[in-house]
Amino acid sequence: xxxxxxxxxxxxxxxxxxxxxxxxxxxxxxxxxxxxxxxxxxxxxxxxxxxxxxxxxxxxxxxxxxxxxxxxxxxxxxxxxxxxxxxxxxxxxxxxxxxxxxxxxxxxxxxxxxxxxxxxxxxxxxxxxxxxxxxxxxxxxxxxxxxxxxxxxxxxxxxxxxxxxxxxxxxxxxxxxxxxxxxxxxxxxxxxxxxxxxxxxxxxxxxxxxxxxxxxxxxxxxxxxxxxxxxxxxxxxxxxxxxxxxxxxxxxxxxxxxxxxxxxxxxxxxxxxxxxxxxxxxxxxxxxxxxxxxxxxxxxxxxxxxxxxxxxxxxxxxxxxxxxxxxxxxxxxxxxxxxxxxxxxxxxxxxxxxxxxxxxxxxxxxxxxxxxxxxxxxxxxxxxxxxxxxxxxxxxxxxxxxxxxxxxxxxxxxxxxxxxxxxxxxxxxxxxxxxxxxxxxxxxxxxxxxxxxxxxxxxxx
Numbered sequence: 377x378x379x380x381x382x383x384x385x386x387x388x389x390x391x392x393x394x395x396x397x398x399x400x401x402x403x404x405x406x407x408x409x410x411x412x413x414x415x416x417x418x419x420x421x422x423x424x425x426x427x428x429x430x431x432x433x434x435x436x437x438x439x440x441x442x443x444x445x446x447x448x449x450x451x452x453x454x455x456x457x458x459x460x461x462x463x464x465x466x467x468x469x470x471x472x473x474x475x476x477x478x479x480x481x482x483x484x485x486x487x488x489x490x491x492x493x494x495x496x497x498x499x500x501x502x503x504x505x506x507x508x509x510x511x512x513x514x515x516x517x518x519x520x521x522x523x524x525x526x527x528x529x530x531x532x533x534x535x536x537x538x539x540x541x542x543x544x545x546x547x548x549x550x551x552x553x554x555x556x557x558x559x560x561x562x563x564x565x566x567x568x569x570x571x572x573x574x575x576x577x578x579x580x581x582x583x584x585x586x587x588x589x590x591x592x593x594x595x596x597x598x599x600x601x602x603x604x605x606x607x608x609x610x611x612x613x614x615x616x617x618x619x620x621x622x623x624x625x626x627x628x629x630x631x632x633x634x635x636x637x638x639x640x641x642x643x644x645x646x647x648x649x650x651x652x653x654x655x656x657x658x659x660x661x662x663x664x665x666x667x668x669x670x671x672x673x674x675x676x677x678x679x680x681x682x683x684x685x686x687x688x689x690x691x692x693x694x695x696x697x698x699x700x701x702x703x704x705x706x707x708x709x710x711x712x713x714x715x716x717x718x719x720x721x722x723x724x725x726x727x728x729x730x731x732x733x734x735x736x737x738x739x740x741x742x743x744x745x746x747x748x749x750x751x752x753x754x755x756x757x758x759x760x761x762x763x764x765x766x767x768x769x770x771x772x773x774x775x776x777x778x779x780x781x782x783x784x785x786x787x788x789x790x791x792x793x794x795x796x797x798x799x800x801x802x803x804x805x806x807x808x809x810x811x812x813x814x815x816x817x818x819x820x821x822x823x824x825x826x827x828x829x830x831x832x833x834x835x836x837x
Contacts, residue, residue, distance in 0.1 A: 383424055383467070386445045390427065390469075393437045398428040398475070409452065409470045414460035414800050415715070421463075423450070423470040430475050432550065432558060432589045439587070440556035442469060448829045449554075451583045453494060453522030456515075457529055458716070459798030461582050465833045471587065473524050479503050480590070487595045488547060488564065493524025493588050500593070509595040512539035515794070516702055524588050530580030532794030534702055537751025538630040538664075539596060541794060543579045550590035551578055554825040564592050577820070582796050583831040585824045599664035602630070603672040604694040608655040608685040612636050612734075612746070615657035616727045618684065619750045622661070623723070625678040627671045631662035632751030633701050639745045643700050651697070654685060659750065660698050701747070713770055714760035715777045719784035720793030723753045729787055733757050733780050740776040741766055754793035755784075782807065797835040805836075 391399050400406075406422040424447075429435045442449050448468035455462055464470065477494035484507040489500060497518040500511045514533035515521055521531070527549070532541045539545075548562030562568065562575035578585055609615040615634055622629065635643070640652040651658065663671040676686060687694040721729050730746060737744035737759060748755040759776050761769045781791055781804055791797070791804045806814065817836040822828075 411463040412455040412457040426470045436556045451587045453525035456517040456521040460800040461798035513542045529796040534631045537632045548592035551586035582835045601668045602664040603668045606687040606694045607659040612657040629661040630664040633660040634748040634750040636746045716758035718795045720754040721789035725787040740772040
């Protein structure tokens with residue numbers, strides 16, 4: 377790493393690239409850009425500076441300079457990730473892309489939009505709505521997270537059940553490599569199989585292979601109708617079986633979410649509702665498009681005679697519940713240690729997995745709340761324990777969390793469904809992927825970033 381004199385020279389040359397106030401060394405700004413929402417029991421490490429480029433050309437110039445001086449770079453947007461993907465680990469430059477926030481094109485006839493990485497997810501949806509379209513990926517942070525960050529982590533969201541994760545909506549990317557070269561990967565068409573799929577390689581790469589400066593995104597038709605429905609079950613296992621019932625009815629909801637009773641209790645405290653009195657678990661479904669009324673009818677018929685409380689047709693509270701679920705994981709409990717995860721398992725294994733996770737929590741004497749994007753098997757168990765609850769509460773909490781990860785892998789699942797590996801899950805990657813597979817990824821990283829300056833210490837290392 378460069379010494380103080382070299383860093384001063386680097387910052388001087390960097391200042392010549394950026395406009396006034398676009399290179400910041402203020403301590404408050406450095407702290408704000410030092411990490412994401414991922415929880416680590418360590419003090420923040422500050423970067424040497426934060427750069428706010430406003431064009432692709434500036435990003436290229438910055439990366440050429442960082443390569444020359446061998447300065448590590450962490451690119452970021454709003455920092456809403458929860459896996460430590462933009463945590464600063466040592467002296468580095470943070471490249472904050474929030475000022476590259478233009479929607480460059482909306483092409484209704486081609487059903488696509490062209491955006492810079494700093495565009496907020498919800499702002500794109502607002503802009504395309506007037507043309508009768510939506511951008512389908514909708515992570516819980518959609519009102520504040522940037523599309524560049526969504527692409528970096530291959531973000532998911534509630535509508536994944538029907539429309540898929542971010543990767544399914546990315547057609548093409550402009551990427552600045554570590555040495556400042558600008559490449560374009562992908563196509564502006566829905567089909568395209570020329571060469572290797574490098575677009576998918578960069579989606580979800582967490583800023584370790586290059587910096588996305590422009591994206592061509594596929595839009596979907598805004599549904600002409602939508603029907604929301606809530607289902608309350610007597611047990612969590614019955615709710616998970618209810619998910620299978622919907623599948624057997626050959627209905628694919630746009631949204632299919634699961635909330636357990638402990639999470640319902642947290643939502644009651646947050647919103648003044650009383651949903652936890654209704655049962656042990658709730659499933660929330662949204663059907664959209666011209667077939668929404670028929671799909672709702674089919675699902676209601678599938679539960680005929682079963683011990684489940686269905687919301688009334690067109691009950692607006694069902695829509696309210698979906699929005700409550702969208703904006704809360706139910707883990708906002710300041711008086712407890714807590715750790716949350718986002719494993720994904722085959723849908724057929726959800727009942728078994730949840731049963732074993734609850735057994736793990738009981739054995740380690742910690743609490744667990746479970747919510748899930750049940751339509752695609754992506755579960756978010758959150759473990760918590762009171763600081764004064766027995767001996768070594770953090771040790772027990774960590775043990776329960778790690779055991780839940782191994783349980784997911786044991787049934788054919790993955791350590792992360794949508795949040796990314798980042799820093800926090802890095803040590804678990806070897807549990808899931810063979811050494812040969814990891815080595816191939818390291819070789820790809822080395823080829824694109826030979827100096828190892830792009831987001832060092834994260835994901836594939």
